Amino acid sequence: MRWNTALLSAGLVLASCGGTLEEVESGASETSTLASELNSPIYDRARAFAAANPKRDGGTWDQWCGSLMVRFGQLPDSAVRPSAIEAYRASTILSRDPAQAPTGAFHWWNIGAYGHVGADLNGGGSTVFMATRKLAQSWGDAIGVNSVSGYTSVAGAQYLGWSMDYAGGRIAGGGTPPGGGGGGGLPQTTTEQDGIPGVIYYKRIQTVGRRDFGYTGPIDGVTGPQTEKVRVRITARELNNRGTPRTSAQEDGVPGSIYWRRVQTVGRSFGYTGPIDGIPGPNTYKAEHKIAAYAVNRAF
Numbered sequence: 337m338r339w340n341t342a343l344l345s346a347g348l349v350l351a352s353c354g355g356t357l358e359e360v361e362s363g364a365s366e367t368s369t370l371a372s373e374l375n376s377p378i379y380d381r382a383r384a385f386a387a388a389n390p391k392r393d394g395g396t397w398d399q400w401c402g403s404l405m406v407r408f409g410q411l412p413d414s415a416v417r418p419s420a421i422e423a424y425r426a427s428t429i430l431s432r433d434p435a436q437a438p439t440g441a442f443h444w445w446n447i448g449a450y451g452h453v454g455a456d457l458n459g460g461g462s463t464v465f466m467a468t469r470k471l472a473q474s475w476g477d478a479i480g481v482n483s484v485s486g487y488t489s490v491a492g493a494q495y496l497g498w499s500m501d502y503a504g505g506r507i508a509g510g511g512t513p514p515g516g517g518g519g520g521g522l523p524q525t526t527t528e529q530d531g532i533p534g535v536i537y538y539k540r541i542q543t544v545g546r547r548d549f550g551y552t553g554p555i556d557g558v559t560g561p562q563t564e565k566v567r568v569r570i571t572a573r574e575l576n577n578r579g580t581p582r583t584s585a586q587e588d589g590v591p592g593s594i595y596w597r598r599v600q601t602v603g604r605s606f607g608y609t610g611p612i613d614g615i616p617g618p619n620t621y622k623a624e625h626k627i628a629a630y631a632v633n634r635a636f
Contacts (some may be wrong), residue, residue: 376439378509379457381476381561382408382465390476398478401453404467405442405502409455415505420444424496424543426503431552434461434484437498438546440510443484447493455507456498457481460514500547509548511556511636522636527629530620531606533559540632541567547635565589567628571599574631578602593615600625606630 385408392400402420405411417423422442434443439459445452454466461484470478470491488495502505525537535557545551545566553562572585575598583595593614600612603623608620 337604363589374473375463376458376582378439378455378507379463382457382481384456386465386475386479388481391478392467392477394475397449398469399409399467399469401610404456404465405453405505406478406505408465409502409507411505411507412503415501417455417503419450420453421446421449423453423503424451424499425498427483427501428550429497429499430550432495432497433552434495434498437461437550438500438510439512440507441500442502443498444496445488445491445493447491451496452487452491452500453491453493454482454487458514458597459512461485461498462514476536496501500550513543513546524633527625528633529626531625531629533625533629537625537632538563538567540629540635541570544570544632544635571595571624571628574627575599575602586608596620599627604628 355503365487372399380629381613389407391397392403397404401416402423406416415423415427427444428524429440429444431437437443437456437459439456441459443454443456443461443464452466452468457463457465463481464484464487465481466487467479468485468491469478470480470482472486474480482510484495487493500510518589521538522543523536525534525540527533527537527600539555539557542553542563545563546555549566549569551562551566553560568585568589569587569592572583572595575595576586581594581598583592583598585595589603596616597614599616600608600610600614600620600623603620603626604624606623608619608623611619617630
């Protein structure tokens with residue numbers, strides 16, 4: 337949904353950014369060079385948005401970084417905040433390592449009175465869409481891209497980390513890891529059919545976990561404590577989507593008797609023939625993997 341233009345102009349700062357209007361645009365020589373990489377669909381959408389909106393309501397985009405996020409991201413009205421720094425406080429920071437940020441992540445800075453924010457277009461913090469005069473590539477009047485390190489350096493801002501949400505709003509289609517290590521580049525996992533976990537299965541879990549559950553580890557297909565916790569949360573979400581009783585494992589990643597009973601019950605649809613007793617064994621674990629694989633095969 338596009339943000340109401342009249343409301344944006346009706347006396348609200350709406351996430352204006354640090355700095356002054358008199359700042360001149362910095363040349364690419366003053367910022368880090370953007371990494372060369374395959375551009376994502378979100379990048380293509382940002383280029384199209386900037387081409388259609390090189391100015392903000394006929395004026396400059398400078399000082400309107402939050403407004404850009406709301407409009408470009410088509411965020412809900414509930415995500416609007418008076419400043420970027422206030423939106424930051426209402427968002428869930430997942431990491432302070434920009435290299436781990438997936439596509440569609442929001443990067444946050446502390447600068448001036450209002451802060452600054454940009455949207456990651458390719459993942460990894462290398463191509464961040466923002467409204468400022470501190471750009472490596474200008475796509476209009478103070479609208480374009482810079483890297484996290486480039487903007488931090490040239491603006492003298494304090495980097496605060498990244499989130500997948502902007503005060504609860506998200507950019508549709510985000511969550512692909514940097515470097516294209518997930519999303520449409522991954523084939524379906526055969527674990528849905530045979531219940532045997534493998535590299536593709538765990539890569540899909542890690543990709544969905546980064547997008548939906550705050551997973552910050554690598555997308556390498558190697559399981560570990562973080563991946564296992566995310567796997568349980570993904571499975572629990574699928575179980576909860578299929579009926580009751582509800583398991584709290586969707587929130588905390590800790591399986592209990594309700595979780596296992598639900599795995600066994602839903603598992604009947606995946607070939608499970610054991611008892612519904614909430615006690616896991618080899619057949620229950622196999623059903624659990626099939627259910628998780630079903631979920632991640634349909635997640636992107």
